[in-house]
Amino acid sequence: MSTSAVHPAVHAEGIVKRFGPTVALDGVRLTVAPGESHALVGRNGAGKSTLVSVLTGLHKADAGTVAFGGEPAPAFGDTAAWQSKVACVYQKSMVVPELTVAENLFLNRFEAGGQGRGFISWRRLRRRAEELLAEYGVSADPTARAKDLAVEQRQFVEIARALSFGARLIILDEPTAQLDARGIDRLFDKLRELQSQGVAFLFISHHLQEVYELCTAVTVYRDARHVLTAPVAGLAKGDLVTAMTGEATSTVTAWHAAASTVRDAAPVLRTEGLALDGQFDPLDLEVRPGEVLGLAGAAASGNTALGETLAGLRKPTAGRITVRDRTVRPGSVPHALDAGIGYVPEDRHIQGLVHDRSVAENATLTVADQLGPWGTVLPSRTREFAQSMITSLDIKTQGPQQKVSGLSGGNQQKVVIARALARRPSVLVAVRPTAGVDVKSKDSLLGVVRRVADEGRAAVIISDELDDLRVCDRVLALFHGRVVATYGTGWTDRELVAAMEGVGERA
Incomplete structure (x- = not known):
């Protein structure tokens, strides 16, 4: 043998x-x-x-x-x-x-x-x-x-x-x-x-x-x-x-968001029959003022592709997106920005940051048209705008001129979020917003997302991280491009993981 x-x-x-x-x-x-x-x-x-x-x-x-x-x-x-x-x-x-x-x-x-x-x-x-x-x-x-x-x-x-x-x-x-x-x-x-x-x-x-x-x-x-x-x-x-x-069937998670959604208000974000062949099936979504919606899913669930479609990075094969009743042009990042969609990408290193540029330059990339007259960018206005974001998000930095590569992971992610919020979007779409950050930074980042909704706007968190999803008022679990379960704030780790892994109860 x-x-x-x-x-x-x-x-x-x-x-x-x-x-x-x-x-x-x-x-x-x-x-x-x-x-x-x-x-x-x-x-x-x-x-x-x-x-x-x-x-x-x-x-x-x-x-x-x-x-x-x-x-x-x-x-x-x-x-x-x-x-x-x-x-x-x-x-x-x-x-x-x-x-x-x-x-x-x-x-x-x-x-x-x-x-x-x-x-x-x-x-x-x-x-x-x-x-x-x-x-x-x-x-x-x-x-x-x-x-x-x-x-x-x-x-x-x-x-x-x-x-x-x-x-x-x-x-x-x-x-x-x-x-x-x-x-x-x-x-x-x-x-x-x-x-x-x-x-x-x-x-x-x-x-x-x-x-x-x-x-x-x-x-x-x-x-x-x-x-x-x-x-x-x-x-x-x-x-x-x-x-x-590590959670038994009867165990309930210790903390969930308390819903502050304005139920009778018109949706901030709406999708109708939105689909992308090979990624996700036709999907109708409504996210209302004050609401943080979670789109939970593991690899190949289609949730990341959905986030990229909302932000204009992908062109849907069917359906439409509206923000406060304004139709968003499919597959157009500039139009999504103008319509009021802020976006935090999945990978801050590849998609989110220009590493050899300053905190100020990174934080103001989406508002260059507001930093000077006739298409110019004034350094003084750039620094002033960036400093307001640094203060608002408590970004630990030596100042607006520090290279973003010198920041910790959590503070780098805050810069990415600062850029997404710079235009005061009606809805913030964040893909795995706390990936690769420490616990303290995670709480701070999720607090920022929660604050967007509490100000009467809306947010969508796309993630497979349970801690990201705890801040959500409502969670949809996706599996192979379809919504298989819907939860309010009372879900347990066990049932949400089971739904994401394709072994839970169908919606």
Whole structure:
């Protein structure tokens, strides 16, 4: 009997990882058997991503051991050795879109197909690609460019590439996030086929019903600690959600917003039949003065795409948006701004900030037309405007001229919110507004959002973070582009997580 048949595909024990004062993993463990699909689940911040970085050799654990097939993990930094043990297929495809399938399969290994020093035999490379794809039953043309493949085909190419290095453990990080139902079925069929060949999969997903469909075992992390490992068969979905949240069925969250909505007032924001093909189904929304509406959903729920559509970053395929009865031009950011929609993007580093510019410049990007006559921007007026925002939002900075890159994460996020509020919008749309900030900053940021509504305007929070959603007067849970549940202020962590994960009661 082979070693790989006797020993686990991977066994991690007592893994500790710290980043400064933050304990990202606190003595966790994980065991995945050969030919097994093993789920790793947990809320954001549970430690899943950090464990993946340790298992793939990207980070070195501060304590604990990792073994593949009964052999100690390779030395840290030995990339080739790690590639022969494990690979991760991420939600965002890592294939090079302009290269062919064959070129992606043997990227940085072209010399293996050559017929002489310094030369590449493209014919031999394509033949080896055909053999590799056939070995693992992947239907893809080696000469096709990766960008022309379906999403699940690109994933198959990544899996085949990983297996060609000798890896027998594949980590799948949110693999279904960009797939439709048929694509998910094709992916799962291929995974089961590879499992029968002894390939092991570590499946990370926010969609718990997929865990029950694909996996035989599940491990739960919570707050950087191991909570549960159990066979999927026989594990009630409610018990799995309880393990993830730490909240029993009868427990009610300690604090929720007290609704201050003006129920008989005309909606500030309204959508009618708003839809975006492949992202979310037709949706009718009404957000009234004084209301904070939460749109809760995990990856691929469509809630982020909905927020981007409201802000004009995406053009809907159907429906209309109105702000105080004014129709918003579809797919137009300037028109959305003029109509009264303020927007806080999901990623402040990529979408929210110009890092080499000052606090003042970042905070006033949306009001440049108000900072001087005849299209000019007066530095004195820019500083004055920015200082008022700094004071209003309590932004900790050396002054308006400080580069935004020098601020803490929480204060950077306040600058992003300051810019969204600079035009005094009728409705603030905020996507994961407290991502990557400390607890004190989180409370302050959510207080700002609450204040917008309390002033008689409205706000929409789009998030999968439960703390973000506690400030909301009403929460809609989205799953695969559809509203599956609606809650007032009395929801529990357990029921909202279950709805977001697709295992709760339907609306």
